[in-house]
Amino acid sequence: MSETATQLAQAARDDAGMLFGFWYPAARSTLVRRNQMTTALLLEIPLSLGRDREGRPFAMRDACPHRGMPLSFGRLEANNVECSYHGWQFDVHSGQCAVIPSLTADSKLKCDRIFADAFPCEERDGYIWVFVPEPDARTQSPSASAAPTPAPELPKFSADFHIAHLSAEMPVSVDHGIIGLMDPAHGPFVHQAWWWRSRRSIHDKQKAFEPIANGFRMSTHTPSSNSAPYKLLKALYGAPVTTTIDFVLPNMRFEQTRCGRAWFSSRATVTPVRRDLCRLDFCAAWNVAPWGAFIGAGLRVFGPRFIRQDTETMAKQSIGLKHRPKLMLIDDADRPAKWYFALKAAYLESRRTGAPMVHPMDGPVTLRWRS
Numbered sequence: 182m183s184e185t186a187t188q189l190a191q192a193a194r195d196d197a198g199m200l201f202g203f204w205y206p207a208a209r210s211t212l213v214r215r216n217q218m219t220t221a222l223l224l225e226i227p228l229s230l231g232r233d234r235e236g237r238p239f240a241m242r243d244a245c246p247h248r249g250m251p252l253s254f255g256r257l258e259a260n261n262v263e264c265s266y267h268g269w270q271f272d273v274h275s276g277q278c279a280v281i282p283s284l285t286a287d288s289k290l291k292c293d294r295i296f297a298d299a300f301p302c303e304e305r306d307g308y309i310w311v312f313v314p315e316p317d318a319r320t321q322s323p324s325a326s327a328a329p330t331p332a333p334e335l336p337k338f339s340a341d342f343h344i345a346h347l348s349a350e351m352p353v354s355v356d357h358g359i360i361g362l363m364d365p366a367h368g369p370f371v372h373q374a375w376w377w378r379s380r381r382s383i384h385d386k387q388k389a390f391e392p393i394a395n396g397f398r399m400s401t402h403t404p405s406s407n408s409a410p411y412k413l414l415k416a417l418y419g420a421p422v423t424t425t426i427d428f429v430l431p432n433m434r435f436e437q438t439r440c441g442r443a444w445f446s447s448r449a450t451v452t453p454v455r456r457d458l459c460r461l462d463f464c465a466a467w468n469v470a471p472w473g474a475f476i477g478a479g480l481r482v483f484g485p486r487f488i489r490q491d492t493e494t495m496a497k498q499s500i501g502l503k504h505r506p507k508l509m510l511i512d513d514a515d516r517p518a519k520w521y522f523a524l525k526a527a528y529l530e531s532r533r534t535g536a537p538m539v540h541p542m543d544g545p546v547t548l549r550w551r552s
């Protein structure tokens with residue numbers, strides 16, 4: 182069996198395929214309010230999420246370091262969370278213990294040496310992002326888990342823009358979620374619609390790809406000229422339409438379409454929740470006047486339908502995967518999936534050795550397939 186086939190088989194079995202040491206969107210910003218804690222599961226880590234007095238978000242492991250009570254049952258007291266069992270208090274950002282009510286005045290226990298797990302947490306583009314460090318980093322000092330980079334941000338190209346969000350759970354491992362997202366060959370079978378495309382419209386495609394840091398890019402190109410939205414854009418702005426699509430570890434697909442002053446930028450992330458469940462979060466921003474609101478309405482109508490076609494397909498696929506079938510990846514349609522597994526392997530190898538990551542692609546490649 183080839184290396185990628187082995188990785189794919191593993192993904193179908195028990196390997197959770199989850200990458201630590203990255204930022205992930207844990208929840209939509211609107212679900213995380215002041216004076217109230219909410220919970221989320223991220224890479225099988227239960228989190229309690231909330232906001233401090235200033236409205237800054239925080240994320241803690243939803244387990245008190247004393248006897249495991251979920252901190253989300255507790256209450257917020259200034260910038261501390263108070264556990265509902267014995268009233269220990271922890272700073273919501275550092276996790277440092279501030280109060281142990283049962284201690285007598287002469288107690289030698291230094292409560293400031295006790296820490297609940299607190300994760301780096303930032304708010305961007307309407308999501309609460311949480312940095313999930315390597316599991317062993319958490320057994321060291323709290324600073325060992327500090328995020329090396331700021332949370333990812335959706336690229337925007339003007340001060341004024343519209344923004345929209347869509348999300349859906351997919352009952353498969355993160356690997357199957359991601360390779361399903363980047364798979365060009367399922368379109369005519371899964372996303373059939375009279376206004377979009379059908380099986381009969383399958384034709385030869387050829388696209389150039391190039392390596393980028395931690396990922397690969399479908400090189401900037403002019404999208405298929407017979408599609409109505411692109412024709413309209415070109416007529417409106419009198420400039421050629423160009424599209425660039427990037428995949429970047431651990432889970433992000435960025436797509437940017439530009440035409441003169443007009444731009445449309447989107448990001449899809451596939452976030453591991455459990456080993457058998459992931460969540461797709463789609464976020465788009467654009468400044469296409471005068472149809473800004475119109476595009477939002479279109480996304481809200483057709484986006485969920487498109488995403489439902491994918492999630493229903495993956496729900497059916499998960500029935501097959503339960504029995505651990507043999508799987509394969511073929512050229513060229515599955516080559517992006519092969520690059521994804523190769524990138525993950527290269528990333529894990531560099532983590533293991535401490536050497537810089539060796540990119541699995543050595544230069545630009547043109548892929549050909551029919552879809």
Ligand code: FES
Binds near residue numbers: 246268
């Ligand atoms: S379990 Fe939290 S204070 Fe005891």
Ligand SMILES: [Fe+2]
Binds near residue numbers: 361362367491
């Ligand atoms: Fe799809």
